[in-house]
Amino acid sequence: MTETSxxxxxxIDGPSGSGKGTIAKLLARRLGWSILDSGALYRLTALSAVKQDVDLNDPEAVARVAQNLDVEFRSGQAEQPVSVFLMGEDVTEEIRTESCGDKASQIAPHTVVREALLQRQRDFRKSPGLVADGRDMGTVVFPDAPCKIYMTASAEVRAQRRYEQLKQQGQSVKIAHLLSEIKARDDRDMNRENAPLRPADDAVTLDTSGLPIEEVLQQVLQIWSTKQA
Structure with missing residues (x-):
């Protein structure tokens, strides 16, 4: 077994808006570990395909885009998100739009696309450890992970969180529209044939609907501590 493995x-798996991305970043910083935002890779693939005029309904063409992504992640200050660059262009904000998220969800079910990104995701595993945020991290990408968390929250709570986030960014959106998009994405992700969104058999499920971020973080740290015992 290699040092990497x-x-x-x-x-940390779960649907959009469950808080998994925020917790993953805080947890990685607390532990001093690397972080993998797997969703960003799918969003970047979708964005790159659009920029190259590649048909998102052509799995083979999208997979070629995934294999040749020119991507760079740059860590910011402690409270700042990781900056993401595609072909030297800062696309951090662009990949977080609802439109980009929908396109990522559209290409994610394609087997050839997932295979193209699988080893790329596994390569993030290195000492001293990795916090992997996504939808199939515990079920497919790292099935041997010693600690698996599945975070969830009601669709209504997740829509409200997204509404507040977009409002802070100066965007004008309606909660009803966000709720509809979230439910549609959940249905698509949970019912796709390839790597559907679900808790791993050995995952601990956390419902974050009424919990502050710090409390969720403490629960995750406690779970990790228990797994080490």
């Missing part, structure tokens, strides 16, 4: 992994 020995590195511990904490997987």
């Amino acid at each position: 020995k590195a511990p992994v904490i997987t």
Whole structure:
């Protein structure tokens, strides 16, 4: 077994808006580990395909885009998100739009696309450890991870969180529209044939609907501590 494969992994899976991305960043910083935002890779693939005029309904063409992504992640200050660059262009904000998220969800079910990104995701595993945020981290990408978390929250709570986030960015949106998009994405992700969104059999499920971020973080740290015992 290589040193890379020995590195511990904490997987945090769940639907959009469950808080998994925020918790993953805080957890990685607290532990001093690397972080994998797998959703960003799918969003980047979708965005790159659009910029290259590649048909998102052509799985083979999209997979070629995924294999040749010119991507760079740059860590910001402690409270700042990771900056994402595509072909040297800062696309951090662009990949977080609802439109880009929908396109990522559209290409994610394609087997050839997932295969193209699988090893790329596994390569993030290195000492001292990795926090992997996504939808199939515990079920497909790192099935041997010693600690698996599945975070969820009601669709209504997730829509409200997204509304507040977009409002802070100066965007004008309606909660009803966000709720409809979230429910449609959930249905698409949970019912796709390839790597559907679901908790791993050995995952601990956390409902974050009424919990502050710090409390969720403490629960995750406690779960990790228990797994080490």
